[in-house]
Amino acid sequence: MPSQQEELRDRTKAFAVRIVRAYRALPYKTDAQVLGKQLMRCGTAVAANYRAACRARSKAEWIANIGIVVEEADETVFWLEMRSDCDIVPLKKLESLLAEAHELSAIFTASQFTARGNR
Numbered sequence: 001m002p003s004q005q006e007e008l009r010d011r012t013k014a015f016a017v018r019i020v021r022a023y024r025a026l027p028y029k030t031d032a033q034v035l036g037k038q039l040m041r042c043g044t045a046v047a048a049n050y051r052a053a054c055r056a057r058s059k060a061e062w063i064a065n066i067g068i069v070v071e072e073a074d075e076t077v078f079w080l081e082m083r084s085d086c087d088i089v090p091l092k093k094l095e096s097l098l099a100e101a102h103e104l105s106a107i108f109t110a111s112q113f114t115a116r117g118n119r
Contacts, residue, residue, distance in 0.1 A: 012047035019043030039079035073105035
């Protein structure tokens with residue numbers, strides 16, 4: 001049975017893959033591409049920074065890295081919302097990605113608070 005850390009590593013990586021695929025499906029218009037690249041940067045950074053947190057050498061480093069994951073997840077929500085608000089992608093098509101971004105943000109925020117409390 002995989003550990004929670006392995007499950008989250010797989011989940012964040014799957015999220016990053018979905019973000020890349022969503023970017024590829026965008027129309028080739030300047031506004032869509034600019035917003036899409038911003039989304040791709042922060043959406044894939046959730047997975048990359050979580051992997052870095054898993055390799056942290058200290059609790060303080062882990063907390064700092066998880067803080068970055070929280071920021072990137074929140075920024076991902078912002079860019080997903082912008083794609084809908086700017087009429088690039090219908091909100092209905094983004095609901096699943098938005099839900100996952102919110103869930104990941106909540107998970108990592110809770111982890112960060114728990115770790116800070118256990119210092």
